[in-house]
Amino acid sequence: MSKSPKSSPEYGGRVLQGPAPRPRSTIVWRILAIIIGALFVYAGALKVWDPIRFAGDIENYHVLPWSVNVRLAFYLPWLEIICGLALIFRRLYSGALAFLLALLLVFLGVSIAAKVRGIDITCGCFGHVSDQLSFAWHLVLDFAILAAVIVLWRWDRRPYRVEHVGY
C-alpha cells in the first residue's frame, strides 16, 4: 500500500483503515451478504458431500484433464464454504468476494462454452439439486447471484474516508 503524504507520520495524518461510517441502509447490505454467504455455504456443502460425483460433473465440461478436475473437485467446494462463511461473519470479506466473483465468472464462462459446444451439462451451482432447472433458468439464477456479488463488491470498495488526525 503506497503511503500518501497525508498519512505519513511527518504530516501527523492517518488514513482511517476501513470503510467510512455507515449509513442506515447498511442493514440491507448485511442481510444480502448473509443470504449470499449462506447460499455458497449450502452449495459448497452439497458438493463436499460427494466430491467424486462433482469431479465427474467438472469432467463433463471437458475443459481440463481428469487429474486436475478431481483435485479441483475436492478443493472448490471448501473454497465456496470458506468464502460463504467469510461473507456471513464479515471476516476476510474482500478476499471472499473476490474469489466468489472469480468463481462465478469462470463458471458462467464454462457453462456457456459447454452449451455452445453442445455438451450436455446437468450440473449447476447447486450440484444435482438443480437438475430440474432448464439451462435458461440456470443462467438467470447464476446472473442474479453474480449481480448480488458485484453489488456487494462495489459497496465494499467504497472509497475510504481520510481523516486528518493532527497534532
Place this chain on the structure above:
Amino acid sequence: MISLLRQCLLILGLALLPAAGQALYLRDKVSWQSPIPASEMVTVANARGWGSDAIWLDARTAEDFEKEHVPGALLLNGERWNELLPQVLANWSPEKRVVVYCSAVGCGSSREVARRLRQEAELKNVFVLEGGWEAWLAEKK
C-alpha cells in the same frame, strides 16, 4: 484490515486444510489419474484369481480378437453390439464377474462396453481390466 492479497492467500490456505483432509480420507476410493473409478477396475492378478467365476470380454476389433485373445474370452465390441451381446448374456449368471479388456494404448472401448453392460443390461460386477490387453500379455510370461 488485512490487504486484499493477504486475505486471498488466507482463504486459499483455510480452504486447503479441510480439502486436503477429505482427499486424504478418501484417497483410496478415488481414481486420481483416470476417470474410471477404482472400484470398477481390476488388475490382471485379481481377475485371474476369480478363476471360473470370471467372464472375460474382449472389446477390441474382430481382427485383433482373431489374432490372439484371452483364452475363453468372448468378443463384445460397440460396432457389433447387437449381434454379440446375446451370446455374452447366455453365458452370464449373477455370481459371475465380468472383466472387459481392450488395448491399453488409447482405447476407451472397454470402458464403453462396461458402461453399456451396466446400463443397458443392468449387470452388476462389471470390471475393466487395468492395463488392458498389454497387462495380460505381460503376466502371461
Place this chain on the structure above:
Amino acid sequence: MNLPTKLLLGALFLGISTGAQAQLTWEKTEIELNPPAGAESAVATFKYENKGTTPINIKAVRTSCGCTTAALKKNDVAPGEKGEITATFKPGDNVGVLQKTVTVETDDAKTPQTVLTLKANITQMLVLQPNFVFWQANEDPKPKTIVATAGKGVTIKSLEVTSSTPDFTTKVEPGAAAGEFKIIVQPRETSHQINANLTIKPDSSVSPGKVFNASARVIPGAT
C-alpha cells in the same frame, strides 16, 4: 550491428521466409455431427485451402479406426486452390458421443500433420431399458418389464415382439408417454434353464425393417 537491429533483421527474415512457405489452412479441424436417430453413417466435410505460394502435396490420409473412411479428390493442392476431405463414419451398433480422427500428412513444412476430429452424437432409434431380463432357477415367474423408448425425433407407431421360444410370453402395452412402450415378459415356469431371444420390430418410417434384440433367460442355479 547492435542488438535491436539484429533482432529486427532476424524478425524480418523469419517473416519473409514463413510468408513464402506453403500454408494449408483448414476451415474447421473439428466437426460435430448429429445424425438422425437410426442413421447408418455420418459424413463430415473438412474444407481446406492452400493460402501459401507453393503447391502442397497431401501425402497420406489416415483414420483412427476402420469405422471411418476418408476420401480425397486429389492430392495436389496448387496455391490458392481449395479442396475438401470427406470423412464417413459408420458407427455400427455404437451409441453416444463418439470421437474419431483423421490425420492428414502433407509435404508442407509449416503443417506437416493435421489432425481432423469428427465428433458424432449417435442416438438409437429405439432404446430398451433394460435389454436383458432374467429369472433365477425356481424363482417366482413374475412378469418383468422392458421399457422401449423411441429416440428423439423418431415416431414409432407400434412394436411387434416375438420370442425365439414359446417358454416366454410377451405382451406390449403403451408406456407413460408417446413413443414409449412397455414390453412385459414372463416365463411359463422357472424350473429349467431357458435362453430366449426377443425380436422387437418397431413400426416406424425411420429405418423400416430394422429389428432390435433383447434377451430373456432362466438361469440355472449354482451347481
